[in-house]
Structures are given as C-alpha cells and as structure tokens.
Amino acid sequence: MCxxxxxxxxxxxxxxxxxxxxNLGVLAPFLDAEGNLPGWFAIELIAQTVGVWSGWHAKKNGEEESLVGMLxxxxxxxxxxxxxxxxxxLECHVTLLMRDNKIGSFEGQILADGxxxxxxxxxxYQPDNNELKQLF
Incomplete structure (x- = not known):
C-alpha cells in the first residue's frame, strides 16, 4: 500500500x-471523521519516502531491486x-544520515506550506531477495 x-x-x-x-486521494481510508490524517502516520510517510530513495538508487546502480524494506x-x-x-x-523529505551495507538512518520532515x-x-533495513524468501 503506497x-x-x-x-x-x-x-x-x-x-x-x-x-x-x-478524501479523494490515497490517504482517504485513513482519515478521521473530520477528514484529518492522524499524526502517527508520519513514521509511515517518512519510511515510504526512504523506500523511494532506496529503490531509485538500486535501479540507478543496476542492483537487484527489493520490493520490501523494513522499518x-x-x-x-x-x-x-x-x-x-x-x-x-504534504511535502515528505528524507536525508540520509548514515548507511552501512543494508542498514540506513534517515532524518525526515513533513511540511505543508513551508x-x-x-x-x-x-x-x-534492506533485505536482499534471498533473505526475503527465508522470512516469507
């Protein structure tokens, strides 16, 4: 679910x-009665932005793409x-702080109107496809 x-x-x-x-977009199923998105979705929005970063770099570097990353x-x-x-x-920004092989740390911010x-x-954690087969 993106x-x-x-x-x-x-x-x-x-x-x-x-x-x-x-209420017409991808967040519609998760909105409260007033049409607001609960704040605890912040971690998922930041994590999915990290997923975009990871997938883009994997493709750019000719690496095997993984369909799953782990928070x-x-x-x-x-x-x-x-x-x-x-x-x-919502403008979702992430910045890489540290990356060591498959583990990464990112700072995230979500902004609206600045x-x-x-x-x-x-x-x-970014498992490779062999690790995913063992897990799932």
Whole structure:
C-alpha cells in the first residue's frame, strides 16, 4: 500500500515526495471523521519516502531491486498538532544520515506550506531477495 502520490526529486543523499490529505486521494481510508490524517502516520510517510530513495538508487546502480524494506524503528518522531489537516499538501523529505551495507538512518520532515508538521529519524533495513524468501 503506497501512501505517496508523487516523487518530486531523488538526490544522492535525499528524497522528496508529495501527498495530499484528501478524501479523494490515497490517504482517504485513513482519515478521521473530520477528514484529518492522524499524526502517527508520519513514521509511515517518512519510511515510504526512504523506500523511494532506496529503490531509485538500486535501479540507478543496476542492483537487484527489493520490493520490501523494513522499518526497524523511529526516534524522536513528532507531530505536535497530532494530525495532518484535511486539504494539506504534504511535502515528505528524507536525508540520509548514515548507511552501512543494508542498514540506513534517515532524518525526515513533513511540511505543508513551508511549515514543519512532523519530523523524526527512522532506521531501516534492506533485505536482499534471498533473505526475503527465508522470512516469507
């Protein structure tokens, strides 16, 4: 299930994706009664932006693409308002902090109209296809 609507840019150490909080978009099934997206979706939006970064680089480098990445955890994930408001155009940014073979650490921010609505760090693991066969 992809919660992002578009890829804006992928650079050597960063990625930028977009999604709109709308009852007509990909986030519609997850909106509350007021049409807002609960703040705890921040970690998933950041993680999926990392997935875009990872997939783009794998393809660019001629590596075997993996369909699954694993979120090991989040640190300092904050969404002070508790929700992403209905109608907000969310700009999801991630920046690579550290990468060691299959493990990566990324700083993420989610902005709307230039204001930071959520931020935090995620740690990820990129299994190869042989590892995925063992797991699933």
């Amino acid at each position: 919660l992002l609507e578009s890829v804006v840019a992928v650079e050597q150490e960063s990625a930028h994706c977009r999604v709109t909080v709308s 090991l955890g989040g640190r300092g994930i904050r969404c002070p308002a508790g929700v992403f408001p209905q109608g907000a155009g 204001n930071v609505l959520a931020s935090g760090r995620v740690n990820t």
